[in-house]
Amino acid sequence: MSGQMGAIGRIELRDIAVSFASGAGSSSGASDGARLIALDGVDLAIEPGQVVALIGPNGSGKSTLLRVVAGLLRPDRGTALLDGNPVDGPDPRVGLVFQEPRLLAWRTTASNIAYPLELAGVDRATRRARVAELLTIVGLEAAAVQVPSQLSGGMRQRAALARTLALRPEVLLLDEPFSALDELTRERLNLELLAITAHTPTTILLVTHSVQEAIFLADRVVVLSARPGRVVADIAVDLPRPRSLGDLDAAVVSATARTVRAHLGEAAA
């Protein structure tokens, strides 16, 4: 929104390490010895407007890394920088879409999308206009007054995406946002995501399990190793934009996919 310098939304991670107290009853007594190391020395820089896909085995710390960038988790070591400033808590410039929709069951779709605006103290008229806009963007106009239990899985994910977009974040963090959906719905939502972010330059860090999806959406695919997570590969995707589903048949795609899979194989081993 403010300033079109193109220097907005730069993420830099320097030597990020995160560990958790492991085992049950960790709150009492001997917890010092047994800590589960989730991330150990992650370095990553994402330029403004870039789309980076993060891929790695289960438990490699992908969600943990997003929570660090979102300011929900303080790393044990290292720093996360947003536009050069250390992240020290949730920031309005950063929007996070969780793996599950996390909608409030007692609010309608429109009211769920308005929730961040309400919390930020945006006045009612502005809220209403922005929500109408977002409902159109994600194609949920017809479901505006329905409650989450009346929505399909895909609609809930779109509502969650719209909610995150409400505050016009410069950085979008997506944690396997469409993983619970079937292939077709997922492809459609991916296309919508590309369309949405095409006209508002946004830096995107996206976690996915699908190599295809990673290549289709991202400028770079970053592979994390098995726990403790570390960057083992950073692969550029040489596919021009705008992209369409047909591009998935291009030779570059299969070549890139082979490279990513090779590194994933190493990562899992």
Place this chain on the structure above:
Amino acid sequence: MTVMTASRRWSTHVPGAAAAAIALAVFVAGWKALVVLTGYPPFILPSPELVLERFVSAWGDGTIGPHALRTLYEVALGFGLGAGLAVVVGYVLARLPLAERLLSPYLVAAQATPILALAPLLVMWFGPGMTAKIVISALIVFFPVAIATMVGVRAVDARLLELARSLRATRWQVVTTLEIPAALPAIFGGLRVGVTLAVVGAIVGEWAGADRGLGLLINLARGSLFDIPLLFATLLTIALLGIALYAIVVLIERTLVGAR
């Protein structure tokens, strides 16, 4: 098989009001049969029609009205006070484990002490006016609502709390937009129990000493007036008061909790 389908059809097609009417008819018929079969005199067990007649006349000539109004006041104030405090305390118990450890022995002890034993003491302290009844009513309402609130707030999905944190909600915004709405179904579970107990509390308080109220009227009808049909008419009034208040709570619950 046929029995099952028949009973399912029965339960889904007979609306609530009709079912209640049938239950009432069975109850009244049983009562009437008991009177006829045993031949008890009206001062032991009056017949349903005699009670109804007395109910109508006592409401008509203002014998019950002022007493019912007083009890209603006490119940409303006691319930409001007790439930209001209980929601606040229940929230604190849920979010401050230390508070729960410190307070729960007292709460349980207060709950375990029979209200019948406390009532005369409170009436002695606060006198025969409304105050003692409101306090007793509030006391008896407090426990179920506080526990229901505590359980409800504890059960709030941690993932939703993380969502609110990521949106930089203030502590107060988390309480009002997340924790209370999420805990509302549980809180209403406590309120449903609480509202009927509030009536019991007020009546017990009046029983222990009052200048007005349905509890006093029971004492009068059974004692100096020796009007047993009036005693039954008063019991009927208390039951109806309880049902009406319960229905109001359920109605509010439906509007607030609605379809989720």
